[in-house]
Structure formats: structure tokens, C-alpha cells
Amino acid sequence: MELFFEFFSFQDASIISVVIGSILLTSSSAVVGTFTFLKKKALLGDAVAHAVLPGICLAFILSGTKNPLILIIGAFITGWLSLITIDFIGSRTKLKEDTAIALVLSVFFGVGILMLTSIQHSGNAAQTGLDSFLFGNAAALIGTDLIVFAFVSLVLFGVVSLLFKEMKILAFDPSFAQVIGLPVKTLELVLTSITVLAVVTGIQAVGVVLMAAMLITPAAAARFWTQNVLHMTLIAGVLGAFSGLAGAFVSYSAPTMPTGPWIVMVISIIALISFFLAPKRGILSRNLQQRSLRHLIMDENLLKELYHIGEKDNTPFKERSIAAIMRERFFPEGQLKSGLIRLKRKGFLVNKDGRWKFTQLGYEKGQRMVKLHRLWELYLSEYLKIAPDHVHEDAETIEHVITPELEARLEKMLAFPETDPHEKKIPY
Amino acid sequence: MKVEATNPAVEFHDLTVSYDKKPVLWNIDMTLPQGALIGIVGPNGAGKSTLIKAAMGLLPLGSGYVRLFNQSLDEVRHRVSYVPQRESVDWDFPTSVLDVVLMGRYGKLGLFRRPSNTDKEIAMNCLKKVGMEAFTKRQISQLSGGQQQRVFLARALAQEADIYFMDEPFAGVDAATESALLGILQGLAKEGKTVVVVHHDLQSAAEFFDWIVLLNLRLVACGPIKDVFTNKLLQDTYGGKLTVLAEVGELVKNREIPSREKY
Ligand SMILES: Nc1ncnc2c1ncn2[C@@H]1O[C@H](COP(=O)(O)OP(=O)(O)OP(=O)(O)O)[C@@H](O)[C@H]1O
Ligand SMILES: [Mg+2]
Numbered sequence: 001m002e003l004f005f006e007f008f009s010f011q012d013a014s015i016i017s018v019v020i021g022s023i024l025l026t027s028s029s030a031v032v033g034t035f036t037f038l039k040k041k042a043l044l045g046d047a048v049a050h051a052v053l054p055g056i057c058l059a060f061i062l063s064g065t066k067n068p069l070i071l072i073i074g075a076f077i078t079g080w081l082s083l084i085t086i087d088f089i090g091s092r093t094k095l096k097e098d099t100a101i102a103l104v105l106s107v108f109f110g111v112g113i114l115m116l117t118s119i120q121h122s123g124n125a126a127q128t129g130l131d132s133f134l135f136g137n138a139a140a141l142i143g144t145d146l147i148v149f150a151f152v153s154l155v156l157f158g159v160v161s162l163l164f165k166e167m168k169i170l171a172f173d174p175s176f177a178q179v180i181g182l183p184v185k186t187l188e189l190v191l192t193s194i195t196v197l198a199v200v201t202g203i204q205a206v207g208v209v210l211m212a213a214m215l216i217t218p219a220a221a222a223r224f225w226t227q228n229v230l231h232m233t234l235i236a237g238v239l240g241a242f243s244g245l246a247g248a249f250v251s252y253s254a255p256t257m258p259t260g261p262w263i264v265m266v267i268s269i270i271a272l273i274s275f276f277l278a279p280k281r282g283i284l285s286r287n288l289q290q291r292s293l294r295h296l297i298m299d300e301n302l303l304k305e306l307y308h309i310g311e312k313d314n315t316p317f318k319e320r321s322i323a324a325i326m327r328e329r330f331f332p333e334g335q336l337k338s339g340l341i342r343l344k345r346k347g348f349l350v351n352k353d354g355r356w357k358f359t360q361l362g363y364e365k366g367q368r369m370v371k372l373h374r375l376w377e378l379y380l381s382e383y384l385k386i387a388p389d390h391v392h393e394d395a396e397t398i399e400h401v402i403t404p405e406l407e408a409r410l411e412k413m414l415a416f417p418e419t420d421p422h423e424k425k426i427p428y
Numbered sequence: 429m430k431v432e433a434t435n436p437a438v439e440f441h442d443l444t445v446s447y448d449k450k451p452v453l454w455n456i457d458m459t460l461p462q463g464a465l466i467g468i469v470g471p472n473g474a475g476k477s478t479l480i481k482a483a484m485g486l487l488p489l490g491s492g493y494v495r496l497f498n499q500s501l502d503e504v505r506h507r508v509s510y511v512p513q514r515e516s517v518d519w520d521f522p523t524s525v526l527d528v529v530l531m532g533r534y535g536k537l538g539l540f541r542r543p544s545n546t547d548k549e550i551a552m553n554c555l556k557k558v559g560m561e562a563f564t565k566r567q568i569s570q571l572s573g574g575q576q577q578r579v580f581l582a583r584a585l586a587q588e589a590d591i592y593f594m595d596e597p598f599a600g601v602d603a604a605t606e607s608a609l610l611g612i613l614q615g616l617a618k619e620g621k622t623v624v625v626v627h628h629d630l631q632s633a634a635e636f637f638d639w640i641v642l643l644n645l646r647l648v649a650c651g652p653i654k655d656v657f658t659n660k661l662l663q664d665t666y667g668g669k670l671t672v673l674a675e676v677g678e679l680v681k682n683r684e685i686p687s688r689e690k691y
Contacts, residue, residue, distance in 0.1 A: 038521065163539070163540070165537075165542065165543075166539065168523070169531050171521070172517060172518070172521050172523065172528075172531070173512070173516070173517045173531070175481075175484070175486050175510075175512060175516065176510060176512060176531065176583075177534070178484075178485070178486065179484045179485070179486070179505070179508065179510040180505065180506075180508075180509075180510075180532075180534060180535030181502075181505035181506060181535050182534065182535065183539075226522060227522045227523075227524070227567045227569075228522055228523065228524070229521075229522050229523055229527075232522050
């Protein structure tokens, strides 16, 4: 806890630098990744992420230093090379794209690991910390490293905001973009380049193994909260930034711990929460909607049956036992009871000694349900010429969805009929 | 039966198109007139979509060429509009109806620039023309098939082009709406625009189109509707399937012979 306050007081200059660095890296990856997600290229992102490892190692072997700029260039080259190879395999052989991706990913990554191992055994003192590219190490984001990576992140933000409308149409309808004369080939090239760059910069904080998750997960989480590409991109960026902050904190409190897994865990938890809690698209809200619909149907059915009972003995406001309701129509007992309690709470029913009785409000509502049911039955048999013995089932569902406007129209169309197809009186 | 247009907007010159070395369009050679509503008609798999895509530069041509207004496609792109088949995009994309129609303005806007208020007005107007003004803010994932089709049509109208290529713009559109929309296209043709439509309903084709292209892997007929819409020619198009051509195509593919020798 003490550590927590120490960290978030941002007293130490190196804390500030690591925080800024992580946030920039993860949020720019998330923003660019939104388009990887929208173009459904998640697997391709994974391949690129793994394929930058040999580039980093090679750049290190050739230059002998850990200069970030040189490493970035090396990573960028092999990242691109992997994409070209995938494309080549796809166009020259009958292999499917996912096969090509899997092939390229494992070969490039294997070579990378091989190089990394041999560098580590070479005894070169400068190599220490190179393996942090595997799982990320945000603590290294200081000095020139920070400046270089932050600069690349800002370039990424700049490109996406300048070409936002082009990226959008490219993701939605590339052939239309081509027909209206947008330079689709160039734009694709730009998008691929910034994707590779996002991967290359992101690995400092996240590492090659988990980088694809950093690219895709923020966008996937953001997708649950909005229906607008711009908002989605912004939300993804913010979520990415938040996970970067978490990564920086981990790096501070446990400097030897790799940050990538923590960052990815945080963003995955956010994605999971979105999956459950987001309005409209989230699981929870869908379940709630369905539940409230089930309750509505149950309540309306109960009122309708109480009305039916009253219709038979002509005493609508008499108290009824649960058994009497069950005799009219079977309901599962638990649901029946909770339905009755709900109706009481809403002021449609009152109860005394376990017996239930309409209020005026409840009576009117029950009457309306019966009316809608019979009106709809009549409509089906008169207008759609459906046999009277087939209309009941359908009316059972439709009665719950008819709006007051539709109700008025039905009444007018059928000229306020007296009885339904079963010769039952329609109450007004 | 082939009638050449006197003042052609489109010229297909000896066009052959293949997928995977298997030719699906053979030696299409025809001209289409300016200021007309032109229907492309033929059975499933006849190559209608392929013909449109080839004209739009979306497919590599095996041989031959397409010229619009006597110029190459690249020279006249800003005058060309395209309605792809509805299934060609992901309708779960997070965007609104107005946003999609605004995409029709992107060509005129060019790179970097954002749509202005004028662009938005034009887009709104086009939505009104196709009867979708009540859906401006609606998510495209919440549209019915016919409504999606109308959004695509509005997007094409927003391009304010001189020539329109539409691939089955009325698939899933109810008959009354189809007539209304065909009326709009007729209006465009009256203004001198050229509208090329892949169409399946022969009845409404007979009612609305000026010029008809009958297609079934090869060009069966092409000309003013009164000359082309004859029982015999329709029989030729739909009736006896052109099994020989299809078989030869299969052969060429299997032996990997280039469909057209380069030298
Ligand atoms: N991408 C593709 N790869 C290989 N063959 C294709 C491809 N697209 C179409 N074809 C083939 O080309 C032929 C023409 O297809 P096309 O889509 O142009 O037909 P169409 O006339 O538009 O049919 P429909 O009325 O069903 O839309 C068909 O035999 C089809 O199987
Ligand atoms: Mg087609």
C-alpha cells in the first residue's frame, strides 16, 4: 500500500518517465490495433509480433549495441518480411492464410529464440536485458529509449488521426474505397506499416509473446461499449493507457518482474468486465433484458387468468386462492408466487390470508390483456384467414407486444367487434 | 443480336476475365449508351458481378479493356459510382447509416479532409430520396436487408457521379420500393447520367430499362430493350445452359493453359 502511494505521488523522475512511456506505448498500440481488429487481422498481428524477435537480435548482433533506434529498425524489417512471406505463400500455393500465418510465426520466432540464446551465451556484457523483449520490461523506458519509443508512439497517433476517415473506409469497404479513387494500395501499406511499428514499439513494454493481445484486446473490449468507430478507437486508447499504467506500477514495485503479462492481464480483465457488464451488448444486460421480458409476460398472463376466473363466476373482484389460479392455468409454483408478489408491489393485486384479489388498476390491465388476445385472434382469422383453432398460440405471444397505437388501429380496423372467433365476448 | 451505341459511355473491348485461370467471361465486346438506364440480365453464375467488378478495376483482366467516356477508368474515377452486392461488407461494423452514406463523398473530398456540412446535407438528401431519412442515426447492424441495400444506393447517389454501376441493388427490396427506386434511377438517366444495373426481375426490367445486356458467360445480346427482350434471346440466355463453354473453362483451368496467349 505504501508502495502504491509512493508510486502514484510521481515524485521520482524515473517513475514519471516509465509511466509516460508505458502509457504512450500501450495506448498507441491499442489505437492502431483497433483497425487490425476491425479488419479481422488479429492473427496477422500475432505473426508480426513474433517475427520482430529475430530482427531485434540480428540488429544487436550486427551493431553490438542496444541502441533502441537500431533495434527498432531491425524489428521493423523482419516484421515486414513476415507479412510479405505470408502474402507470398498465400498467392503462390494452395495453402490457406491461417496455415501460412502459423508457419511464418513459428519459423520466425524459432529463429529469433535461437539467436537470443546464442547471444546470451556469447558473454557479451551489453546483452543483459535483451531478453526483456520476450515478456516486456517497462522499467527500461528511461533516457533515450523513452524518447525514441515515445516519438514513434506520437507518430502513430498522428497518422491515425490524419487518416482516420481513410482507415475507416478501408476497414469497412475496401473495394468501394478503390473505386472512388482513394489510393487503396498506399493506404494499405500505411496501415500495415503502422501496425508493424505499433508492434515494434509495444514490445518494449509488453514483449513479443503477448503483443498481439495488446493490439487486439483493447479494441475488443471497446467494441462492447460503443457503435461508433471514433469512440471505439478513443476508448481502446484509454483502456490501453490504463493497462500501461498498471504495467508501470508493477515494474516499479517488482523491477525483476516482466511487465507484459501484467499489462495483458489487466486489459483482459477489462475485456472480461466489458463482456459481462457493457450496456446492450454485454451478457449481463442481455440477461437482464430477457429476464424482465419473462417477468412482464408472466405478470400479464397472471392478470389475464384472474380476469378469466372472474369472467366465469361474474365476480371479478373476489379473492382467489393459488389453487384456483392453478386450476385455470398451470404455472410453475415458484414463478407463480413471485409473480403475484411483483403484481402486489406494482399495485395490481392485494392479498389477504394467502388469497389474491384485483385492484381496480389490476382489473383494467387484466381486461386489456384479454381484449388484446381476442382482438388479435379475430384479426388473424378475419384478415389472414387462419382457422379459428390455430389462432390461440400466436395470440399468446402477440398480446404482450401490442402497443396502444396498434391496439387503437386494430379496434378501428375490426370496428370494435363484439366477440372473438371462439364466440367469447371482447371486453372494452 | 448486338446494337452498338452511337454515343457510348462504356466500351467493353474483347474482354475476358478468369478466376484462378478459369475464364468466366468470354470475349465481351459491346458499347453502352450515355443517358440510359441499362440492365444486365442473366442467370446465377452468368458473370454479371464479374463484369461489373472488371469494369470497376477490381479484378485483373485476362485480355481486352474497358473504357469509360472514351478514357481509362483511372482518368474518370471521380465520375464513377459503384454499388457492390450487399454481402460484400460486414454489416456489424460499428458505424451509423449517415456515416456510410457520407463515404460516398470521400472520393470528392480527397485525403485528410473531413466531410463538411454541405457533404452532410447532400448525404441527408440522398437518404431522403431512398426513403431512409428516418434511419439517419441508426446503427447499420440494425437494418433489414432491403434497408441495407437502400443505404448503399444512397451512398452511390451521394457520389454525384456521371455513371453508376450497381450490382443487384434491389435484392431483398420489396416490390413497391423497388418501383420507387427504379423511378429515381430513371430520373438520373433523364438527366443524362448512365446507370448500369444488374437485375433479376425480368418483369420490372421490361418496364423500366432502356437498354439490355443479356449475359451468360458470353454476351448473348445487347441493345435497346425492344430489340433484345425477345423470347428467343431470353431462351438463349436462360434456357439451354451453355454447357460447352463451362466445360472448356474447366479444361483450361485443369491444364493451366493461360486463357489468352500473351504473344
Ligand atoms: N472469387 C471467385 N473465385 C472463383 N470463381 C468465382 C469467384 N467469383 C465468382 N466465381 C465464378 O464465376 C462465375 C460468375 O460469377 P458471378 O458472381 O459473376 O455471377 P453472377 O452472374 O453475378 O451470379 P449471381 O446472379 O448469382 O450474382 C460463377 O461460375 C462463379 O462460380
Ligand atoms: Mg452477382
